[in-house]
Amino acid sequence: MRIKEHPILGPLVKKTVVKIEVDGRLIDAFEGEPIAAALMAVGKSIFRYTKKKGEPRGVFCAIGQCTDCMMTVDGVPNVRTCITPVKAGMKIKTQKQTGELRTAGQ
Amino acid sequence: MRQVDLAIVGAGPAGLSAAIEAAKAGVKVVLFDENQKAGGQLFKQIHKFFGSKAHQAGVRGIDIGNNLLEEVEKSGAEVMLDAVVWAIYKTDTLCVTHNGKNTMFKAKKILLATGATENVLAFPGWTLAGVMGAGAIQTMINVHRVLPGKKVLMIGSGNVGLIVSYQLMQAGAEVKAIVEALPTIGGYAVHASKIVRCGVPILTSTTIKQAIGKEKVQKAVLINLDKNFKQIAGTEQQLDVDVICLAIGLSPLSELAWMAGCEFADVPQLGGFLPVHNENMETTVPGIYVAGDLAGIEEASTAIEEGRLAGIAIAESLAFLTAGEAKEKKHLIIDRAEQLRDGPFGLSRRQAKEQLIQRSLK
DSSP, X not given: OBOOOOTTTOSOOOOOEEEEEETTEXXXXXXXXXXXXXXXXXXXXXXXXXXXXXXXXXXXXXXXXXXXXXXEETTEEEEETTSSXXXXXXXXXXXXXTOOXXXXXX | OEEEEEEEEOOSHHHHHHHHHHHHTTOOEEEEOSSSSSSTTGGGOOSBOOSOGGGTTTSBXXXXXXXXXXXXXXXXXXXXXXXXXXXXXXXXXXXXXXXXXXXXXXXXXXXXXXXXXXXXXXXXTTTSBTEEEHHHHHIIIXXXXXXXXXXXXXXXXXXXXXXXXXXXXXTTOEEEEEEOSSSSOOSOHHHHHHHHHTTOOEESSEEEEEEEOXXXXXXXXXXXXXXXXXXXXXXXXXXXXXXXXXXXXXXXXXHHHHHTTOOEEEEGGXXXXXEOBOTTSBBSSTTEEEOGGGGOOOOHHHHHHHHHHHHHHHHHHTTSSOHHHHHHHHHHHHHHHHHHTOHHHHHHHHHHHHXXXXXXXX
């Protein structure tokens, strides 16, 4: 959920809105904000499932230290979405295990 | 490999302040930060700071951050963002990944101002989505303007727990309760009173027993603790929450200092294992300095003072300041830092710091 009004910070400053694709669904995001913020704004809370037990993980530290929020972004697995800025047209996938390596030609 | 006089790791309040003081004296400074913006955690601090006027009391952290960025720009220090320092070799060489490319820097002096990392608390269900660090929540609500949930349980009643609870309310969330394992509230009464006036219960001698939810947090189970911190069976209560926020302290982020071979000491009053340093903030490895949370978990105001102190001491050691000039500048800062370590909360930190400095002299 976006915080549109804030008693200290004032109204939300309008930024450039772009479309990104999350698990095949198109959503609006602000260009340059962390991917994790854009996903949280539309209510997504599960970002990946762990390797051994397949347990769900979401955002934990939000400063790039804990790696809980890793997802597959434009085919690259294990991207820390809390510190990776949004670019128009990004394709983001909820990651299963440690992701898949791209094979030659892909 | 580039050569500089002073390389600083971390552009938070300590690193920025050191860069400003050293660069003003004529030192060639490069300042690294792994983030896209300098300022460390200051831009998440939307509340007014404490202390006296000399410590910018009444000014919001976010404004202090903007002032430091302006000053560092004027000082001539070079700030490199998106720059991860991942190794320190032979006590004078740093390996840096900047914008995805690896480079090396050789520096006459190195200041580590890497800050701190949040402590975690493990309980059944703590890995569920919705369990987050207090810093994470501050980042999301105050910097990115996104609310991670609507009903929050706060774990920990230190100043961070109290302030973040208030900030969550400002952002539009409901704080259901704050729990504290100790029998008394950890933070300043002024913050706690504000929370209580808003109708949020602060439950002391209480902890979280379990987080319940399918994939993400839906409920929290609280339980009372006896005076030996043992859970008292039968005192469980359930709260409907979608976020559980952990605010149970910070630990110095010390990897580079370990790698450099600095001597460490365990100082619980200052957050645990940290590099032994002298009154100039120099560690047991000559030429390597520390400041800010890495030199002991305290407040941003203290980090600013320690950063300045290190910057001046380094400028002096490189002969950009005379001993007399440096002494005068350092004296003012040490006075201000001591004022920050006053009162029941500050005194134990001051004593711990003095012991640490004594130890460095041995």
